[in-house]
Amino acid sequence: MGKELFIAEKPSVAKEFAKTLGVNGNAGNGYLESSDYVVTWCVGHLVTMSYPEVYxxxxxxxxxxxxPFMPEKFLYELIPDVKKQFNIxxxxxxxxxxxxxxxCTDSGREGEYIYRLVDQMAEVSDTxxxxxxxxxxxxxxxxxxGIKEAKPLSEYDNLAASAYLRAKEDYLMGINFSRVLSLKYSQTIMNYRKGAKYAAIAVGRVMTCVLGMVVRREREIRGFVKTPFYRVMGHFSYEGKEFDGEWRSVEGSAYFQSPKLYKENGFKEKPEAQVLCQTLGFPAENPENCFHPEDGEETHKAVVEKVERKKEKKNPPLLFNLAELQNVCSKLFKISPDETLKIVQELYEKKLVTYPRTDARVLSTAVSKEIHKNIGGLRNYPVVREIAEKILAGSSYRKIASTRYCDDKKITDHYAIIPTGQGFGALRSTSLTAQRVYEVIVRRFLCIFYPPAEYQKISLTAVREQERFFSGIRIMLQQGYLEIADASFSNKKKTTAKESGDQNADNVSEEEKDTFDEELIALMKQIKKGTEIDLNSLEIKEGETSPPKRYNSGSLILAMENAGQLIEDEELRSQIKGSGIGTSATRAEILSKLVAKKYLKLNKKTQIITPEFLGEMVYDVVDSSIRSLLNPELTASWEKGLTYMAEGTITEDEYMAKLENYIAKWVNGVKGLNNQGYLRKKFDEAAVYYKK
Structure with missing residues (x-):
């Protein structure tokens, strides 16, 4: 009987297969062998596409x-450094x-491509x-x-075809667009940057789009003009307990839809806010912008027009995919997406977590049936032992398949990143940051088996002289999953929903803060429509509009995932249709490449990303020549086309025809341009922000 050969992507993975199969021996030969099995490995890519001069x-x-250079048949060659392993x-x-x-290469498009190239170059028999x-x-x-359920390789032919197309697309766009832009504009850039060495202009389907996102954001910040506005706050009391309310210009107000307003809750000019205070019987101003009743009057009255009491629930967040984990780690640990990927890859290779390069944030039906094993294993992880035991003592894990945390339709290659419940011996050998990242993954996982956090929300509308003030408090009734959400290394004090990790808390307005004042809560429950309350004073609070925030490394990854939209709210993110810019496997690498080329600057301490001057110059070159490369939606549509190819919805010929037409159109268009003078003006505009 013949032997079975197992080929992995990396030596470390091959060793795990060998251990499972009982194959021992000396790995120095480039493979391991027993009487029944042979286990070998690639070392990442062994084969690459040939440069044009080979043609x-x-x-x-x-x-x-x-x-434009577009060969009818693409040529491939061995990577020199790994020829020995290829021959083995x-x-x-x-x-x-x-x-x-x-x-047994990584389960995804890139892993498929790595093997298919080896198979092609090795001319393996179809028999x-x-x-x-x-x-x-x-x-x-x-x-x-995986071995038992292995399917015929032919079932992955569409995935392989999309992998080949992705490589051809990046190759053709990179070579043609980089060459045409370098030939037309590199000298212009070099002349402007006196003394600079010649450098080709590097562009790509994904990296140029990401560069555009960062440069546009920076220019929005530069062009932003702060607008002051003035809000009027009422300080109320009822039976001795004080609370605040915010004035808003709703229907019935003398200021409804007035041009004097900045939005409905503030004025553009302070004198207008002062007039409102006077109209309501508060003419005297003190240095703190606080208005009190006239002499002889202790207070004014307002009448409660409306009281609403309702319960709110906040569900545990969805599980981690790679982009979400990179975003969280950027905030918590100030580490780059590339560092996060390296850490979670290490945790994966040490059997601690599941496959990291995933876009899904849910479980599959199949894994949900076995999820008790993952939870059970976590009883051996002291940090969450009691939590895991509590979950297993209940029944929530048995019903997880019927919740929003399990959805086969939202999974392409892999389900979300979750702990395996194994490998704890290896955890001690990892860095402190890696151990903390692991805890974050574990807690996100365990949260889905806990109930939602519950709040009682009380909203009150009070009227004086047809002007309305709005008050609100939120009372936490049950912590639910927030009880276990914070990591053991967190310094947060669990006193309010905002402080205990409630992601909705940042959206609570100033007059609607969470409270644990039991007397005030009891009092608010007594207030009814028609109740008279005391309006003790008014206060004018000055604010100003804020510029857009710069991307940090994590938020940029999220924006890439959502085709250029920075969507923090996970419910909205889950509704975004289509693929993002790049893939979970490539986004961190693309960001690193932009930093290495000095197109972008990454502050390692804060993880804030800003453009470099060279990056802005390249942006202006692309913007005035191949503007579509900067379009996130268009870039995402190319990625979506590859997904269609993997699904068998479109053919390779259809995709290649569209790609070649696109490249030819833009390359030939650039050849006819003569816009160097315009570009020098654009460089002048950007240069003022980089003068030392």
């Missing part, structure tokens, strides 16, 4: 006459005694049986399941 030596010299793998794949090949192992973690149990 024709004349193409080595960049020239406008030789672009090639020999094993073609060994006569190897009858079945298990493809050999090839099966695809698709796993979500590196635990022994999951590896055995």
């Amino acid at each position: 024709d030596p004349a193409l080595k010299k960049w020239s406008l006459n030789t672009i 793998v090639k020999g094993l794949l073609n060994r006569p005694d190897v009858e079945r090949i298990y493809v 050999k049986e090839k099966r695809r192992v698709w796993i979500d973690s590196q635990t022994e149990e999951e590896i055995r399941r």
Whole structure:
């Protein structure tokens, strides 16, 4: 009987397969072998696409006459540094005694591409049986399941085709657009930056779009003009208890839809706010902008027009995908998306968490049926032992498949990142930051088995002289999942919903803060429509509009995931249709590349991202020549096309025809441009922000 060959993407993964299969030996030969099995590995990519000069030596010299370059047949070659391992793998794949090949590269588009290129270059016979192992973690149990349920490799042909197309697309756009822009504008940039060395203008389908997002945001901030506004706050009391209310110009107000307003709750000019105070019987102003009744009067009255009491629930957040985890780690630990990916990849390889390069934030139906094993394993993790035991003692985990945390339709390659419940011995060998990232993943996972946080919200509308003030308090009735949401290393004091991690708390207006004042709560419950309350004073509070926030490394990853939209609210994010810019596997790398090329600057302490001068210059070059490269929606549509290809909705020929037409149109358009003078003016505008 012939042997079975298992080929992994990396040596570390191959060793896990070998351990599971009982294969021992010396890995120094580039493979491990037993009487039944052979286990080998790639070292990432072994094969790459050939440069244009391989097609024709004349193409080595960049020239406008030789672009657009679009070969009919693409050529591939071995990566020099890893030729030795390729030859080992090639020999094993073609060994006569190897009858079945298990493809165990990473379960995703890139992993598929890595193997298919090796298979192509090694010219592996189609007579050999090839099966695809698709796993979500590196635990022994999951590896055995993946091998047992391995499907014929041919079932992944569409995924492989989309991987080839993605590579061709990046290759053709990179070579053609980088060459045409460099030939037209590199000299202009070099001349402007006196003394600068010649550098090609590097552009790409994804990285140029991300550059555009950051530059546009920076220019919005520069062009922002602060607008002052003036709000009027009422200080009320009832039976000795004080509370505040905010004036708003709603229907019935003398100021309803007035041009004097900045939105409905503030004035553009302070004197207008003062007039309102006088109209309501508060003419005297003190230095603190506080208005009190006239001499001889202790207070004024307002009448309660409306009281609303309702309960609110805040559900536990969805599970982590890579983008969400990178965003959270950027905020908590001030680490870059690239660092987060390295940490979670290490946790994955140590069997602590499931596959990290995922876009899904939910579980699959299949894994939900076995989820008690993950929870049970966490009883061996002292930080959450009691929490895991409490969950297992209840029944919530049995019903998880019927909740929003489980949805097969929202999963493409892998479900969300969750703890496996294994590998705790290896956790001690990781860095402190890695241990904390692990705890964050664990707590997010366990939260979904806890009930929602519950609040009692009381909203009150009071009227004086047809002008209305609005008050509100939120009372936490049950902490629910917030009881376990904060990490053990957090310094937060659990006194209010805002402080205990409630993601909605930032959206609570100033007059609607969470409170634990039991007397005030009891009093607010007594107040009814028609109740007279005391309006003791009015206060004018000055504010000003804020400029847009700069991206940090985490929020930029989120914006990439959502096709250029920075959507913090997870409910809205889940409704966004279509693919984002780049993929979970590539976004961190793209950001790192932009920083390395000095197009963007990343502050390591704050993780704030700003443009470099060279980046702004490249932005202006692209904006005046191939503007569509800066369009997030268009960039996302290319990614969506690759998804359609993987699903078999469109053909490779259709995709390539669209791609080649797009490239030819823009390259030929740039050739005819003569806009260097315009660009120098744009460079002048940006330069003032970079003078030392």
